[in-house]
Amino acid sequence: MRIDLHTHSVVSDGTQTPTELVHAARDAGLDVLALTDHDTAAGWDEAAEAAEDAGLELVRGMEISTQHHGQGVHLLAYLPDPTHAGLRAELDRIVGGRGARAPAMIAALNKIDIAITLEDIVADVPGRPHVADALVRRKVVQTRDEAFEKYLNPGRPAYVDRYAVSLTAMIGIIAEAGGVTVIAHPWGRGRKGALPASELAQLASAGLAGIEVDHQDHKDPDVRDELRAIAHDLDLVATGSSDHHGLGKSNHGLGCNTTPVEQYERLLERAATASARSGRVTPDVVTP
Numbered sequence: 098m099r100i101d102l103h104t105h106s107v108v109s110d111g112t113q114t115p116t117e118l119v120h121a122a123r124d125a126g127l128d129v130l131a132l133t134d135h136d137t138a139a140g141w142d143e144a145a146e147a148a149e150d151a152g153l154e155l156v157r158g159m160e161i162s163t164q165h166h167g168q169g170v171h172l173l174a175y176l177p178d179p180t181h182a183g184l185r186a187e188l189d190r191i192v193g194g195r196g197a198r199a200p201a202m203i204a205a206l207n208k209i210d211i212a213i214t215l216e217d218i219v220a221d222v223p224g225r226p227h228v229a230d231a232l233v234r235r236k237v238v239q240t241r242d243e244a245f246e247k248y249l250n251p252g253r254p255a256y257v258d259r260y261a262v263s264l265t266a267m268i269g270i271i272a273e274a275g276g277v278t279v280i281a282h283p284w285g286r287g288r289k290g291a292l293p294a295s296e297l298a299q300l301a302s303a304g305l306a307g308i309e310v311d312h313q314d315h316k317d318p319d320v321r322d323e324l325r326a327i328a329h330d331l332d333l334v335a336t337g338s339s340d341h342h343g344l345g346k347s348n349h350g351l352g353c354n355t356t357p358v359e360q361y362e363r364l365l366e367r368a369a370t371a372s373a374r375s376g377r378v379t380p381d382v383v384t385p
């Protein structure tokens with residue numbers, strides 16, 4: 098069984114529709130796919146329908162932008178009830194903050210003489226990746242990564258701060274909504290400082306179900322080994338995934354990292370327990 102538990106569609110910052118993503122996953126030889134767009138469940142229905150048709154197992158998820166000790170941390174949430182009021186309110190605040198962010202980024206870019214307007218940006222809710230793509234189209238930079246490195250990352254001239262919910266609070270909200278949480282790429286891009294083993298232990302006691310171990314941002318095999326050992330010690334599920342963004346991110350092809358079947362089964366068991374405990378109506382896994 099080939100299992101990929103972290104992917105994006107055009108509903109956030111990927112480049113494929115949920116249907117195209119499901120078909121691409123099947124063509125890539127995957128058996129299980131999780132759709133985890135940023136801060137939204139908007140792609141779930143389309144993906145579920147496509148997965149049923151394609152005979153693919155689909156897990157409905159999302160990747161939520163949180164903060165912990167002043168650092169951004171991405172939290173994968175699987176199978177929560179998307180109608181939970183607390184969850185909906187937080188997602189609205191996150192997405193609303195992002196809506197206000199694009200105009201501020203454009204103003205900052207104009208200030209340093211980069212000619213770009215809101216009309217250059219193609220997205221319903223434009224975020225940093227969409228501004229980056231507009232900079233690529235305008236030939237200001239060659240790639241999305243270059244746009245982040247030169248202009249859009251913290252400390253760069255067009256970085257704009259925005260609302261973020263606390264990581265610990267969101268772990269609690271997802272539990273209330275009957276879902277389970279996994280920290281995405283916990284030690285990618287210098288995040289190790291914010292999430293050492295001692296912090297992960299505290300988050301595990303706060304209800305965290307797992308950590309993403311096999312991810313392209315964990316380039317060093319030693320990092321993966323160390324995280325796997327921590328997951329084992331703390332009884333956390335250790336997942337692996339591509340973080341596929343279609344053409345939006347190179348070197349993240351579907352199935353480039355996968356989750357072992359026994360870890361996937363543990364995750365589903367925890368999700369079933371969380372669902373029962375919450376008393377919410379949570380989404381089922383789409384099974385072929």
Ligand SMILES: [Zn+2]
Nearest residue numbers: 160171281282
């Ligand atoms: Zn992420």
Ligand SMILES: [Zn+2]
Nearest residue numbers: 103105160340
């Ligand atoms: Zn992601």
